[in-house]
Amino acid sequence: MPELPEVEVVCRQLAYQIVGNRITSIHVYLEKSLQYRETTEQDVIGAVITAVERRGKYILIHTDRNQTLLVHLRMTGALIDTDQDAAKNYTHVRVRFELSSGRVLLYKDVRTFGGIWVYRTDQLFGCPMLSKLGVEPLTEAFTGAYLYKKTRGRRVPIKQFILNQEMISGIGNIYADESLFLSGIRPTRPAGQLGKISATRLVAAIKRVLSDSIQHGGTSFRDYRDGNGERGKHSTYLKVYGRGNEKCTVCGRMLNKVKIGGRTTVFCPRCQRR
DNA sequence: TTCTTAACCTGGAGGC
DNA sequence: TGCCTCCAGGTTAAGA
Numbered sequence: 001m002p003e004l005p006e007v008e009v010v011c012r013q014l015a016y017q018i019v020g021n022r023i024t025s026i027h028v029y030l031e032k033s034l035q036y037r038e039t040t041e042q043d044v045i046g047a048v049i050t051a052v053e054r055r056g057k058y059i060l061i062h063t064d065r066n067q068t069l070l071v072h073l074r075m076t077g078a079l080i081d082t083d084q085d086a087a088k089n090y091t092h093v094r095v096r097f098e099l100s101s102g103r104v105l106l107y108k109d110v111r112t113f114g115g116i117w118v119y120r121t122d123q124l125f126g127c128p129m130l131s132k133l134g135v136e137p138l139t140e141a142f143t144g145a146y147l148y149k150k151t152r153g154r155r156v157p158i159k160q161f162i163l164n165q166e167m168i169s170g171i172g173n174i175y176a177d178e179s180l181f182l183s184g185i186r187p188t189r190p191a192g193q194l195g196k197i198s199a200t201r202l203v204a205a206i207k208r209v210l211s212d213s214i215q216h217g218g219t220s221f222r223d224y225r226d227g228n229g230e231r232g233k234h235s236t237y238l239k240v241y242g243r244g245n246e247k248c249t250v251c252g253r254m255l256n257k258v259k260i261g262g263r264t265t266v267f268c269p270r271c272q273r274r
Numbered sequence: 275t276t277c278t279t280a281a282c283c284t285g286g287a288g289g290c
Numbered sequence: 291t292g293c294c295t296c297c298a299g300g301t302t303a304a305g306a
Contacts, residue, residue, distance in 0.1 A: 075283085075284095076283090076284085076285090092284095110283085110284060110285065111282085111283045111284050111285080112282085112283060112284080113282070113283065113284095153276090154276080155276080155277080156276085156277070160277095261277095261278085262278090262279075262280095
């Protein structure tokens with residue numbers, strides 16, 4: 001399940017691999033996976049890819065024709081740069097871009113929650129998907145003071161709060177659990193009860209967990225693959241996510257597994273008491 | 275304004 | 291072995 005680190009890894013790889021390529025043709029196998037917003041397929045064919053960047057969990061692929069392919073991988077999506085022969089081995093391919101280098105860019109998505117939207121670049125940041133996104137957690141704008149201020153008056157559990165993309169963009173279930181464990185904060189705690197010290201501690205933990213995961217190439221559980229179709233290696237470093245009913249690696253106590261906001265949440269009742 | 279819940283979707287695991 | 295049910299989860303929309 002791609003979150004900020006996984007999307008960042010994919011972006012860095014694709015920026016290296018596909019920038020400078022011309023899109024020579026597009027094959028759509030599932031119509032809803034590629035949608036045009038005031039653009040057409042003919043606008044995209046022949047365009048040269050000029051840059052690849054990330055905003056929250058979105059991948060932005062810019063072209064020289066004032067168009068941007070906005071990609072969200074949701075649960076099971078993957079963007080893979082590969083050669084013609086290897087492309088035949090991939091299943092659940094929803095969109096296939098032929099590139100001028102002779103290689104292909106595949107968008108595969110098992111559960112089809114994700115998709116690609118083609119926008120005019122000059123209208124991109126007014127689109128509903130990007131305009132509502134909150135602060136980027138790896139920037140200097142994301143501070144303890146920011147988090148403390150934003151959580152005032154909020155009664156939802158802090159776990160649910162940091163998953164809200166309008167507050168902080170890019171955090172998903174894996175890194176929410178891991179950040180709360182690292183900061184020693186109980187995920188069920190009402191966001192508005194977070195003190196200044198705890199807010200600062202949580203911000204530091206979020207930055208640390210996300211940065212470490214990027215260094216490890218992201219986390220792969222089931223479907224996530226990077227831009228080369230490879231698995232991420234961060235899953236072996238996880239302390240709580242996916243470890244429900246196992247012992248805490250720090251104190252040895254059994255981890256608790258509960259539902260918060262409809263999401264499976266794992267935490268240590270002894271280490272996370274703040 | 276804030277919060278909750280359902281819906282979208284399919285593969286895999288587990289039970290029978 | 292085959293069938294059925296449940297679970298996983300990011301985002302949005304509707305309703306409270």
